[in-house]
Amino acid sequence: MTTAPVMTVDAAIVAELEAIMNEPGSVLTGVSSRANRARVPAPFPLHRWAEHMPAVVVLPRTAEQVSEIIKLANRVKIPVVPRAGGTGLNDGAVPLRGGIMVDVKRMNQIHEVDLADRTVTVGPGINMLKLNEELKKYGVFYPDTPASYPCSLVGGRIACSGWSLLGSRFGHTRDLVVSFEIVLPTGEIIRVGDGGGKKVRKSSTGYHLKHLFMGHQGTLGIVTEATLELVPRPEAEFAAFFAFDDFGNAHRTVYGIVTSGIATLAGTVLFDEKKIEYLRRDDEAFIPMPPWVNSIVATALYGTKPEVREASKLLMDLGRKEGGRYTGDEMAVGDWASRHDRYANPLHGRLKDGTVAPMSWHCEDASLNWTVIPKVREEWTAIADRYIDKFGIFDNWGIYCYTNAAYKPWGDYLAEIDIGIWEEKLDDESWAGWVDFKSEIAKVSLKYGGSITACHGSTRAGDAELVSEEMGGGWDVMLKIKRTLDPNNIMNPGKQMLDQAYES
Amino acid sequence: MRRFVYMQQYVRPEATRVSDGVVIRLKHYEVDPELMGQQFDQQDMPAWDTLRIVDDRNDHLNWMHEHFADETLVAGQEAELDLGAGQPSGEPYPTLSEVSARHPKPILPY
Amino acid sequence: MTFDDSTSPASRAGQDGQLQREFVERWRQNGYNCFSSGHKFCREVCPVTQVTRNENHTPTAFHANIIAMDKDLLDIEDVADDYVHCTQCGACEIRCPNTLFVGDFYQARTETVKVVRAARALMVDKGLDRDGWKLWNRLTNDLKNEPVLGTGDGQPNGQDHVRDWAEGLQIPIGGETIMFVDCEAAFYRTSNTRATAQVLQQAGVEFGLMNEQWCCGGPAAEMGYVEQSRAFAEHNLADWRASGVKRVIAIEPHDYIHFTEDYPAYFGMDFDIEVVQIIELVAELIKNGQLKLERPINKTVTYHDPCRLNKRKGIHEAPRFILNSIPGLIFKDVDHVTQWSYCSGGGGGLPIEKPEITEAISDVRVARAKELDVDMLVSACVWSERPLATAGHKAGIEVADIIELVAESAGIEVGGRRGASDLEAAR
Structure with a gap:
């Protein structure tokens, strides 16, 4: 049994939704409301837009409303797709079978700031930058900062189990969300944490349900409230970039920095040769760089001023130990501050003749161990070259490798290869080519013992087919959980091959 | 005080090439206009708009620093890129293990 | 499927x-x-x-x-x-x-x-x-000014009244430099307009008023009435040329946008008029000593960056310089980048069609000011001052124009009406 697509809803269902919502303008059936909630920044089959529209959109304000909507959907067997910011680099918030879209942007309240036990409780529709603007006056900070920091919303961060640029110092979304409220696929409203306790960070009671629902991609319910960690606002930050003429030297430099024991180290970023080539096109810090530069290591420290000041001296030595050259204070300050915009700044792709073409951004986000990065880089680059040659609508924007572990900078890395796609030129053949391209890249990650996604999720075509392979025996457990919690397969159906849960 | 005068806004000085694909005009990097116009058009941007974007970008970057920490520290050292690449230490580093880090194949219950 | x-x-x-x-x-x-x-x-x-x-x-x-x-x-x-x-x-x-x-x-x-x-x-x-916009622009087309106070009850409108605000100020017509008076400023918040004229007079700036001043045409352009906007622009430019105008002082941010973006688009290289913005002009007059601000204003204020100055033109330093030049004033600033997400809700024709959204936006803006524990929210855009003053009245914060403060500190008796601030205070 799988859920059938529902691309239109009848007047009776709209009337029921309106009765649940009881607010003018909160049940939207117009084509503009539906068309504008079909895509996210992940590559989109533009030529098949209409297939990805929800049938109806609701804008709830309370968990009770969400619960009633889900109960209705169960009764009439209509798919439900939650949407927060719609900024994911996966397509979790893209409907595959129409249905009811539950858009949580109106649930953006700050319910409580608890400075004694150090939490803030919010709705899923709040953005982290906006939250931190409010928190500044209390001297505290919620340090979940992806490249989409100015636009992604807390609900989506939980649904994707997000990654933060400062995660090695402060943790990632799963570490920073203490507990959350979720409406289950059958409509019950529950709160999940490590154990019980809304503000308890460590527990050994029961199963750790927070971790089950973290990264649910909308397939196990809708988050309606979250209690988040508050950390002291950093007194000082320090950033430094080091340039190399050899990727191996840069790669070893990262090892030296992350194993140094510097506790204020918030992250390192390794840039490969194609990335430098890409940045030389339009980034004012890279345009004037001498030709020998083909790799960069970027680093940043956050903490109290005495800690950061002392650690920065150590960091400056470590950055140079394998031949790195400091790129100067101006770049350290300017380029670190541009990390959100620049790292999310696609669009200006280049065709083979060098001319500029408008492209969409695919960001492969594997989790890889340090040792395998050089091999993976070679294989990914070769795959990209092959597809660029064949289709002429792709562009290789190079690789970043970011520290990926929480509260510690060593071990594994979020390795991303950024690929530009000229979506306007997509047809069925080139879209199929793109999915193969994506799949080949993901298979390399699996071949080297990695995970195909560190933070975006595995719902994309080209990833979804590989989830069972990565999960091994755990895949069967996932299917049982899915079928138990969502007996009618209404929550975000069609994602991650989870339809298999209902095939028997 | 800025005075808006049409001819000062829309007449652009000649550019100098600085690299493949990049020119410099008014001490400011721009894409080589020859790479534009085939699939991606340039706009008739007045001078004030270019300057405004540059100023706002710098202000925004400063804002980001202040948003994340009370104070931004720097090394206080010159850029070293003119020296060419440095010498690696030659120290040994761990290498990729022969034994795969992957989980063993699952034993499925059916 | x-x-x-x-x-x-x-x-x-x-x-x-x-x-x-x-x-x-x-x-x-x-x-x-x-x-x-x-x-x-x-x-x-x-x-x-x-x-x-x-x-x-x-x-x-x-x-x-x-x-x-x-x-x-x-x-x-x-x-x-x-x-x-x-x-x-x-x-x-x-x-x-x-x-x-x-x-x-x-x-x-x-x-x-x-x-x-x-x-x-x-x-x-x-x-x-939309019906509201249709009516607004039809009336503007008939009156040659926007119906900012409506058309009922013998409400003055049109050429016979466009200069009523200037009563007693003896401002000449024409000349090389003219002050262009926005409709809202000419009919609604006339204190702002009088203050501006008197500040310029006190600083010794020679300026006149337009011969036959029509609406700038900007609101029509914002609401989509392109032909009407262009017709108004053509009239105004012809009027300026006929009376030898070389320079226009835009006292209102929406006009400044229109003169520096739409007029150049309409007329291309034929647009030979220099345009300056009042806030930057007044800052310069203070800087070079032509205007002395000596009377203290013992108030605590914050500044609202008008969107068209800050976000669209990058004008944010001059107003801060002015506020810091007023003796006695305690100025609690919120930086201009933070204010990219602030707005009064008064622009783009929104208050005509969706007044409830304008009100919500103004309420949010005033609440942010209120958090700073200030007596007054100072703006530099007469269009923002109506919704902000309405919201301010609810929240207990006065709303004023920066040039009104300059005039007060320069010892000028301004006169005129302060629009919503007066109306709200009278309630």
């Missing part, structure tokens, strides 16, 4: 279809550059989206709609109401990474305001324009 195709507008053709196709053709690239990026950094700075939290009203949607029209997924009819939800503040444009980080480099940036205006122009062409 089944999906309902009945809403597809592909079958709707004829001349209406041609107009839409022309719109799509002109704006498709700008639309696609946003649509394909999809990062939505604009959403949380957009003043309308901040209060409606409806993705239909985001700048991203305004661009995506063009692509959807191109793909025959929807028609302008389907999105006409969405395009009303915009104050044309420009926050989305500057916050877009495609503008802020590479717009200067590629000499191509996100142009949401132009997209919204063009969509509204298409609405006008297809008879989809």
Whole structure:
């Protein structure tokens, strides 16, 4: 049994939704409301837009409303797709079978700031930058900062189990969300944490349900409230970039920095040769760089001023130990501050003749161990070259490798290869080519013992087919959980091959 | 005080090439206009708009620093890129293990 | 896969279809550059989206709609109401990474305001324009000024009254430099206008008023009435030329935008008039000693960056210099980048069609000022001062124009009406 697509809803269902919502303008059936909630920044089959529209959109304000909507959907067997910011680099918030879209942007309240036990409780529709603007006056900070920091919303961060640029110092979304409220696929409203306790960070009671629902991609319910960690606002930050003429030297430099024991180290970023080539096109810090530069290591420290000041001296030595050259204070300050915009700044792709073409951004986000990065880089680059040659609508924007572990900078890395796609030129053949391209890249990650996604999720075509392979025996457990919690397969159906849960 | 005068806004000085694909005009990097116009058009941007974007970008970057920490520290050292690449230490580093880090194949219950 | 195709507008053709196709053709690239990026950094700075939290009203949607029209997924009819939800503040444009980080480099940036205006122009062409805007612009066309106080009860309007605010100030007509007086300033908040004229007189700036002053045409352009806007611009330029005007002082940010963006677009190289903005002019008069601010104002204030000065023109230093030059004043500043997400809600025709959204936006803005524990919110845009003063009255914060404060500190008795501030105070 799988859920059938529902691309239109009848007047009776709209009337029921309106009765649940009881607010003018909160049940939207117009084509503009539906068309504008079909895509996210992940590559989109533009030529098949209409297939990805929800049938109806609701804008709830309370968990009770969400619960009633889900109960209705169960009764009439209509798919439900939650949407927060719609900024994911996966397509979790893209409907595959129409249905009811539950858009949580109106649930953006700050319910409580608890400075004694150090939490803030919010709705899923709040953005982290906006939250931190409010928190500044209390001297505290919620340090979940992806490249989409100015636009992604807390609900989506939980649904994707997000990654933060400062995660090695402060943790990632799963570490920073203490507990959350979720409406289950059958409509019950529950709160999940490590154990019980809304503000308890460590527990050994029961199963750790927070971790089950973290990264649910909308397939196990809708988050309606979250209690988040508050950390002291950093007194000082320090950033430094080091340039190399050899990727191996840069790669070893990262090892030296992350194993140094510097506790204020918030992250390192390794840039490969194609990335430098890409940045030389339009980034004012890279345009004037001498030709020998083909790799960069970027680093940043956050903490109290005495800690950061002392650690920065150590960091400056470590950055140079394998031949790195400091790129100067101006770049350290300017380029670190541009990390959100620049790292999310696609669009200006280049065709083979060098001319500029408008492209969409695919960001492969594997989790890889340090040792395998050089091999993976070679294989990914070769795959990209092959597809660029064949289709002429792709562009290789190079690789970043970011520290990926929480509260510690060593071990594994979020390795991303950024690929530009000229979506306007997509047809069925080139879209199929793109999915193969994506799949080949993901298979390399699996071949080297990695995970195909560190933070975006595995719902994309080209990833979804590989989830069972990565999960091994755990895949069967996932299917049982899915079928138990969502007996009618209404929550975000069609994602991650989870339809298999209902095939028997 | 800025005075808006049409001819000062829309007449652009000649550019100098600085690299493949990049020119410099008014001490400011721009894409080589020859790479534009085939699939991606340039706009008739007045001078004030270019300057405004540059100023706002710098202000925004400063804002980001202040948003994340009370104070931004720097090394206080010159850029070293003119020296060419440095010498690696030659120290040994761990290498990729022969034994795969992957989980063993699952034993499925059916 | 089944999906309902009945809403597809592909079958709707004829001349209406041609107009839409022309719109799509002109704006498709700008639309696609946003649509394909999809990062939505604009959403949380957009003043309308901040209060409606409806993705239909985001700048991203305004661009995506063009692509959807191109793909025959929807028609302008389907999105006409969405395009009303915009104050044309420009926050989305500057916050877009495609503008802020590479717009200067590629000499191509996100142009949401132009997209919204063009969509509204298409609405006008297809008879989809909103009733409130239709009436407003018809009256403006009849009166030659905007009906900012309505037309009932013997309300003065038109050429016979456009200079009533200047009574007793003995300002000449014409001359090389003229002060262009916005409709809201001429009829509604006349204290602002009187203060401006008297400050310039006290500083020894020679200026006159226009011979036959019509509305600048900007509001018509913002609401999509392109021909009317252009006709007003042609009249005004002809009037300036006839009386030998070389320089226009724009005392109001919307006018400044119109004179430095729309007039150049209408007239190209033939637009030979120099335009200066009053706030920067007054800052310069203070700097070079022509204007002395000596009377203390013992108040604690914060400053509202008018969107068209800050977000659209990068004018944010001059007003801060002015406020810091007033003796006795305690100025609690909020930086201009934070204020990219602030707005009064008063622009782009929004208060005419969606007054409840304007009110919500103003309430949010005033609440932010209230948190700073100030007596007064100071703006530099007369259009913002009406909704802000209304919200301010509710919250217990006075709203004033920066030039009114300058006049007070320069020892000038201003006179005139302070619009909503007076009305609210009288209630």
